[in-house]
Amino acid sequence: MKKGIRLLFGSICCVSLFLTGCQKQESDEVKEKKVEEKIIGEKLSGENVYKVSLTNDTGNDIVGFSIKTDTMDNFGENMLKEDEVFADEETRTLYYDASEAIEANEKAQEGSEMQVSPEYTIKLDFEDKSYELHAFPFEDVKEVTIRLEDDICFIEYESVDQEAAVSTKEAEQRIKEELEIQSENQGNNTEEEQSQQIVAEQQPVQQPVQEQQVVQQPVQEQQPVQQPVQETPPADTGSSANEGCLGDSVETW
Numbered sequence: 685m686k687k688g689i690r691l692l693f694g695s696i697c698c699v700s701l702f703l704t705g706c707q708k709q710e711s712d713e714v715k716e717k718k719v720e721e722k723i724i725g726e727k728l729s730g731e732n733v734y735k736v737s738l739t740n741d742t743g744n745d746i747v748g749f750s751i752k753t754d755t756m757d758n759f760g761e762n763m764l765k766e767d768e769v770f771a772d773e774e775t776r777t778l779y780y781d782a783s784e785a786i787e788a789n790e791k792a793q794e795g796s797e798m799q800v801s802p803e804y805t806i807k808l809d810f811e812d813k814s815y816e817l818h819a820f821p822f823e824d825v826k827e828v829t830i831r832l833e834d835d836i837c838f839i840e841y842e843s844v845d846q847e848a849a850v851s852t853k854e855a856e857q858r859i860k861e862e863l864e865i866q867s868e869n870q871g872n873n874t875e876e877e878q879s880q881q882i883v884a885e886q887q888p889v890q891q892p893v894q895e896q897q898v899v900q901q902p903v904q905e906q907q908p909v910q911q912p913v914q915e916t917p918p919a920d921t922g923s924s925a926n927e928g929c930l931g932d933s934v935e936t937w
Contacts, residue, residue: 725763725779732783734822739775742832746770748809753785753802755792818859
């Protein structure tokens with residue numbers, strides 16, 4: 685009897701020690717997971733804070749991670765800490781506060797009958813090149829895998845709304861082709877403008893023709909030339925014919 689009690693007591697002790705060991709092991713694993721969790725951005729919570737698990741499956745380390753919306757001209761600051769990289773095959777949790785983006789989007793659509801949610805673009809900087817993930821579906825994802833194939837960066841995820849696997853590779857391919865066409869057109873326009881400028885520079889510069897002003901000489905008034913007046917001799921009368929006769933001029937007494 686005593687022997688049976690001892691065996692029972694020993695079994696209970698072994699089970700207790702085993703359970704204690706398992707609980708300790710589980711506790712250590714939980715702590716280890718919490719310590720190992722790596723994030724992008726700052727750990728936040730709130731109505732407009734998105735939390736997404738990202739796995740880098742591009743085959744390269746990501747050295748820069750930034751986000752912008754369609755109402756922003758430039759991307760925000762690098763969300764990775766200084767001297768930190770998002771290593772290949774690494775998983776990180778992204779925290780993104782979209783409050784400012786949502787507010788800016790609402791202001792941009794004031795007076796519009798149809799309100800559209802902001803569209804997010806993520807820029808990934810690698811050591812030698814940068815890629816963009818367009819129309820990132822923050823509201824429809826929990827876990828995302830980032831891939832890089834055929835010089836196209838895209839994501840694969842399980843859609844929360846559709847409950848189906850989604851790949852954005854084809855969409856990113858179309859966007860890339862459109863951007864290449866736009867870039868080519870802009871390049872052609874630039875080359876044409878440069879050619880026109882070169883032709884214009886090679887043409888001789890035509891000096892403006894200065895009209896010669898006619899110098900008007902002062903008109904000198906011609907003084908009328910006064911002809912000398914010749915005195916006209918008195919006309920001969922009838923008495924002149926009798927001059928020389930003494931009797932004509934002598935009175936008769």
